[in-house]
Amino acid sequence: QLQLVESGGGLVQPGGSLRLSCTASGVTLDAYAIAWFRQAPGKEREGVSCISNSGGMTNYGDSAKGRFTISRDHAKNTVYLEMNNLKPEDTGVYYCAAGPLFKLCTTWGYDYLGQGTQVTVSS
Secondary structure: OOOEEEEOOEEEOOOOOEEEEEEEOOOOHHHOEEEEEEEOOOOOOEEEEEEOOOOOOEEEOOOOOOOEEEEEEOOOOEEEEEEOOOOHHHOEEEEEEEEOHHHHHHHOOOOEEOOOEEEEEOO
């Protein structure tokens, strides 16, 4: 059973930046594509960004394009989501998820989901 742990959330002012991290203990993430999802209050969970097992392929949801960057560090067994120029509408719980490349990065279907980290963008 893969257990994903997110960190790096918090309160940030509009226009600010945050870097989220997703890791797993005792299990390598190399076997999985990894995605970030978010869920705003009262809304459905949506896919934000996805990265392939190797890190050579990435894709982004419309809300993330041009502002967010996903990356992975195999040596640290960690996937990051760098978020810049944050807006109040980016507020929500951010989850990382793991699964097969096509399923996750094309259909946003996942096999494993973390517990989430809260991001609040407010002045």
